[in-house]
Amino acid sequence: xxxxxxxxxxxxxxxxxxxxxxxxxxxxxxxxxxxxxxxxxxxxxxxxxxxxxxxxxxxxxxxxxxxxxxxxxxxxxxxxxxxxxxxxxxxxxxxxxxxxxxxxxxxxxxxxxxxxxxxxxxxxxxxxxxxxxxxxxxxxxxxxxxxxxxxxxxxxxxxxxxxxxxxxxxxxxxxxxxxxxxxxxxxxxxxxxxxxx
Numbered sequence: 657x658x659x660x661x662x663x664x665x666x667x668x669x670x671x672x673x674x675x676x677x678x679x680x681x682x683x684x685x686x687x688x689x690x691x692x693x694x695x696x697x698x699x700x701x702x703x704x705x706x707x708x709x710x711x712x713x714x715x716x717x718x719x720x721x722x723x724x725x726x727x728x729x730x731x732x733x734x735x736x737x738x739x740x741x742x743x744x745x746x747x748x749x750x751x752x753x754x755x756x757x758x759x760x761x762x763x764x765x766x767x768x769x770x771x772x773x774x775x776x777x778x779x780x781x782x783x784x785x786x787x788x789x790x791x792x793x794x795x796x797x798x799x800x801x802x803x804x805x806x807x808x809x810x811x812x813x814x815x816x817x818x819x820x821x822x823x824x825x826x827x828x829x830x831x832x833x834x835x836x837x838x839x840x841x842x843x844x845x846x847x848x849x850x851x852x853x
């Protein structure tokens with residue numbers, strides 16, 4: 657495991673593919689990439705990204721700044737929540753994660769939430785995620801992320817979309833998720849399930 661704050665390649669690959677799509681569409685060119693990325697980022701754009709290998713979280717953050725520029729310009733950081741929903745749909749369509757989420761759908765919402773935060777250390781090597789459900793019959797929950805100083809606000813809002821997507825999958829109803837950063841290295845996500853149909 658990498659000793660520096662890192663993310664698994666299965667996540668980085670989504671951002672790399674998004675950069676390649678922007679380049680192919682003529683929306684960004686090599687000169688613009690060179691002006692905004694570090695040499696190690698540029699090198700990774702030319703390599704095959706391996707799903708199980710750790711890559712620097714800073715590289716992911718810089719790539720996401722490029723790929724989400726339009727959303728942030730139009731609607732601020734909260735606009736990238738939808739990017740997180742779309743990323744989660746793609747990530748959890750891969751067989752290993754699809755099976756994991758499918759299994760959690762048979763759990764209680766409390767059990768599913770606790771199981772899903774156990775995925776975090778498999779994808780991100782420097783944060784600690786904990787799930788807290790309010791006592792039944794409450795429809796609210798909280799996810800706290802510690803050691804999150806290197807987890808940018810852009811990543812925070814993308815993760816918010818991922819949590820919303822997973823929450824809706826396991827609850828089979830809409831879930832509203834908000835987030836805050838009470839301290840530089842702590843993020844709190846608050847979720848509220850809609851009333852059961």
